[in-house]
Amino acid sequence: MEAPALQQFATAPKAPGKTGVLLVNLGTPDSPSVSDVRKYLREFLMDGRVIDIPFIPRFLLVNGIIAPFRAPKSAKTYKEVWTENGSPLKYYGEVNERQLQQALGHAYVVRLAMRYQSPSIDAGLSEFQRLGLTDIIVIPLFPQYASATTGSVYEKVMDVLKTWQVIPQVRFVNRFLEHPKFIEGFVQLGRKYMADYEYDHFLFSYHGLPERQIRKGDITKSVCQLGECCGSLRADNQHCYRAQCFETTRRLVRELGIPEGKYTTCFQSRLGRDPWIQPYTEDTIRKLAKDGIKSVLAFSPAFVADCLETTIEVGEEYKELFEELGGQHWQLVESLNDSPLWVETLVDLVKTA
Ligand SMILES: C=CC1=C(C)c2cc3[nH]c(cc4nc(cc5[nH]c(cc1n2)c(C)c5CCC(=O)O)C(CCC(=O)O)=C4C)c(C)c3C=C
Numbered sequence: 001m002e003a004p005a006l007q008q009f010a011t012a013p014k015a016p017g018k019t020g021v022l023l024v025n026l027g028t029p030d031s032p033s034v035s036d037v038r039k040y041l042r043e044f045l046m047d048g049r050v051i052d053i054p055f056i057p058r059f060l061l062v063n064g065i066i067a068p069f070r071a072p073k074s075a076k077t078y079k080e081v082w083t084e085n086g087s088p089l090k091y092y093g094e095v096n097e098r099q100l101q102q103a104l105g106h107a108y109v110v111r112l113a114m115r116y117q118s119p120s121i122d123a124g125l126s127e128f129q130r131l132g133l134t135d136i137i138v139i140p141l142f143p144q145y146a147s148a149t150t151g152s153v154y155e156k157v158m159d160v161l162k163t164w165q166v167i168p169q170v171r172f173v174n175r176f177l178e179h180p181k182f183i184e185g186f187v188q189l190g191r192k193y194m195a196d197y198e199y200d201h202f203l204f205s206y207h208g209l210p211e212r213q214i215r216k217g218d219i220t221k222s223v224c225q226l227g228e229c230c231g232s233l234r235a236d237n238q239h240c241y242r243a244q245c246f247e248t249t250r251r252l253v254r255e256l257g258i259p260e261g262k263y264t265t266c267f268q269s270r271l272g273r274d275p276w277i278q279p280y281t282e283d284t285i286r287k288l289a290k291d292g293i294k295s296v297l298a299f300s301p302a303f304v305a306d307c308l309e310t311t312i313e314v315g316e317e318y319k320e321l322f323e324e325l326g327g328q329h330w331q332l333v334e335s336l337n338d339s340p341l342w343v344e345t346l347v348d349l350v351k352t353a
């Protein structure tokens with residue numbers, strides 16, 4: 001008796017309203033000037049999910065040390081990554097916003113937001129509220145879940161929504177590293193380089209995280225020892241960012257046909273003195289060069305758009321290091337950017353949310 005009624009409920013047409021889709025990336029400075037970079041770093045690093053220490057020491061560390069000293073150095077790097085379209089991270093976000101809007105049609109309103117700086121999450125959600133949208137889907141643009149990224153986006157969205165009288169139906173995408181079109185997107189980009197050249201080794205370099213944050217995220221308080229435990233993604237370590245990164249690599253190498261021993265997963269961008277998840281990308285490059293590896297194809301599958309971390313850090317700084325150590329050929333695989341498979345991934349994420 002119950003089954004048909006349930007079926008009717010599940011297939012009943014949705015309320016005639018529209019759905020808001022909020023794509024959220026990390027954020028970027030408004031310009032590469034030292035003052036804008038300092039403002040961005042302050043907002044970013046004062047987030048308690050990014051520098052997860054109590055407020056007063058965090059305030060002193062960020063405002064007294066990191067922002068003043070790092071801003072001039074980071075501004076130089078931002079000037080290098082800046083294009084005539086501005087920051088690539090924001091530019092491709094805006095392109096994706098238009099592409100997804102076109103693919104989804106009038107039943108949806110797609111907006112890009114940044115967790116830090118602009119356009120803000122508050123502005124995007126307020127527009128949905130003004131338009132009286134009946135549903136909201138939030139897609140943090142991070143393939144793997146981390147408290148510092150996806151978790152922080154969720155927190156900010158909930159902070160805004162908790163002030164509303166009517167909170168519509170809200171759905172959050174948690175991660176999408178397993179999505180076949182996301183994987184295929186990077187595979188197609190990688191194959192383009194592999195067709196022309198026989199690489200000695202393949203590097204999969206992900207953004208790092210303090211080890212402490214991985215331990216805090218271990219809900220069992222016993223599984224993740226940051227060693228072999230991350231070697232497979234299971235029910236008991238679902239939210240381990242490191243395990244999710246290894247899983248991303250496994251899926252990519254399987255599709256690319258890269259044999260065991262010819263690839264490494266590693267983690268970049270350590271900030272501060274605390275231990276971050278390992279192996280570090282820099283150590284890996286040193287070891288590869290020492291082992292006589294001459295050519296490397298480097299993937300950055302924690303990012304869906306070109307940004308400072310990919311174009312400059314992997315594409316230029318690590319290339320320089322590799323060549324200084326005797327390497328001959330280093331190639332970065334660009335990010336998904338405006339590729340059709342990435343837009344198809346986003347469409348699927350909306351349709352299955
Ligand atoms: C994959 C997603 C990311 C995770 C996880 C992440 C964690 C994390 N990052 C910092 C500190 C910095 N990250 C910076 C840049 C940056 N980080 C990500 C993504 C993740 N960060 C992106 C996409 C970017 C580039 C943004 C752009 O505009 O291009 C920076 C700023 C650049 C610099 O000064 O080097 C800092 C600082 C921490 C501390 C952290 C985890 C705790």
Ligand SMILES: [Fe+2]
Binds near residue numbers: 207269
């Ligand atoms: Fe970062």
Ligand SMILES: [Fe+2]
Binds near residue numbers: 224229
């Ligand atoms: Fe783990």
